[in-house]
Amino acid sequence: MRGYAAFAVAIFLLFYAGPKGHTAPDEAISASEFMERFTSMLDSMPAPPAISEPEVIDLEEDDPETYIFINNAKSRPPEPVYLGGDGRLALNRQNSGEQIISYYRNKDGTYNQDEINKINRIMRCSLTGKETPVSIKLIEILDAIEDRFGKREIILLSGYRTPKLNKWVPGAARRSLHMLGWAADIRVQGYSPAKVAAYARKIHAGGVGYYPDAAFTHLDAGRPRHWLVRRPSNTQATGTP
Structure with missing residues (x-):
């Protein structure tokens, strides 16, 4: 109760005391009237945003530091x-066989x-089906790759991953x-x-990973950099880094 009383007094001083250097109004206010005003103030406050059950599960099961990383990165x-x-991108999703042609740039x-x-x-998470806005820079990189190789079909092995899926990828x-x-x-x-x-390294637009054992290329919209990874044969079936 002492903690609650201190909180109530702090709220009282915040809302009913004058600014620094000024005195509070002369109006006398009883404890019951104060609590009535305080309750009314709480009732008028907007409700917190709703969080879906899957989001709650993700927040509970995944590393909070991952969410800090995601939120900070998405702000920039x-x-x-x-x-x-040319503003046209065709993708074939390997695990479902879906195909799209997107005229994404006017x-x-x-x-x-x-x-x-x-x-x-089409780039949704393969584990949860969740979608997220794909980086326009990444789309432009994929378009440049597609055009360079004669508009040959781009086979998508892995796009967006939720943190849950990312933990499962070797x-x-x-x-x-x-x-x-x-x-x-x-x-x-x-x-x-x-x-x-x-070729992706030549255009120097983002990250490029070469995975010869699993026979795929990783492209990303981060800073220009490149790497090569060889893996034991028992991890090749995932098709993802």
Whole structure:
């Protein structure tokens, strides 16, 4: 009760005492009237935003530091870049066979959100089905890759991952850009991952990972950098880094 009384007094001073250097109003106020006003004030406060059950489960099961990383990163998304792509992107999702063609960029250089939503959908988390906005910079990188290799089919192995899925992927980085919707693991029909990685490094627009044993290329919208990873054969079946 002492703690509650101290809290009530603090609220009273905050709302009914004058600014520094001024005295409180002369009006006398009883304890019951104060509590009535205080209760009325609480009732008028807006309700907190609703949180869905899956979000609660994620918050309970995953590392809170991961959410700090995601929230901080998403507050500073990568700027879109123009890399010569024609504004059309075709993707084939390996695990479901879904295919899309998205005309994501308009002729005036603006972006078509309805078409981008098609990309968000096909790049959804394969474990939970959750979608997230995919980085426009990543879309432009994929478009440049597609055009460079004669519009050959881009096979999507891994796009957005929830933190839960990222934990299950062998060797996945704890701060993977897949959790932001900023990364994709791909193959280009008819071309080796080495050639795809070499061209991606040449355009110097983001991260490039070459995984020869699993036969795919990782592309992301982070800072330009590159790496090569070899893995034992028992991890190749996942198709994701």
